[in-house]
Amino acid sequence: MNLRLVSLMGVKFDREVYEVMVPTPDGIIAIFPDHEALISLLVPGVLSVRYDKTDPDEKLEHFAVSGGVVEIGANKVKVLADEADHGDEIVESEAKAALERALKDKSEAKDQVELDRAHELIDRHAVRLKVAELRRHHRRI
Numbered sequence: 001m002n003l004r005l006v007s008l009m010g011v012k013f014d015r016e017v018y019e020v021m022v023p024t025p026d027g028i029i030a031i032f033p034d035h036e037a038l039i040s041l042l043v044p045g046v047l048s049v050r051y052d053k054t055d056p057d058e059k060l061e062h063f064a065v066s067g068g069v070v071e072i073g074a075n076k077v078k079v080l081a082d083e084a085d086h087g088d089e090i091v092e093s094e095a096k097a098a099l100e101r102a103l104k105d106k107s108e109a110k111d112q113v114e115l116d117r118a119h120e121l122i123d124r125h126a127v128r129l130k131v132a133e134l135r136r137h138h139r140r141i
Contacts, residue, residue: 087135
């Protein structure tokens with residue numbers, strides 16, 4: 001099946017895959033060829049791709065994604081994400097520092113607007129850090 005991942009910055013990924021795991025409000029959905037048609041919201045999380053049925057988890061490719069929409073149908077998966085970063089694009093030390101700044105912003109928030117923004121940043125940077133850690137872990141194996 002074809003996976004097309006598009007962010008506000010353009011097409012991030014467009015190729016044939018065996019499995020796609022996407023974060024939705026109801027949890028992670030694993031999508032395989034001939035999956036039932038579906039449209040769902042995308043929540044901040046890790047989007048994982050398996051190229052071949054026999055690929056072990058160590059060969060999964062990971063993207064940090066933020067809000068958006070996923071559309072499944074006719075052996076095509078379209079993911080429209082506000083942001084999508086491949087594990088190779090994320091610098092772990094920078095993601096960790098950004099998460100720490102967001103946590104500090106949360107503790108210093110003066111109103112609900114600042115608190116909500118801090119929560120968004122925490123979600124974003126926590127996911128980016130997780131993807132960076134997954135990339136590091138898989139490269140050691």
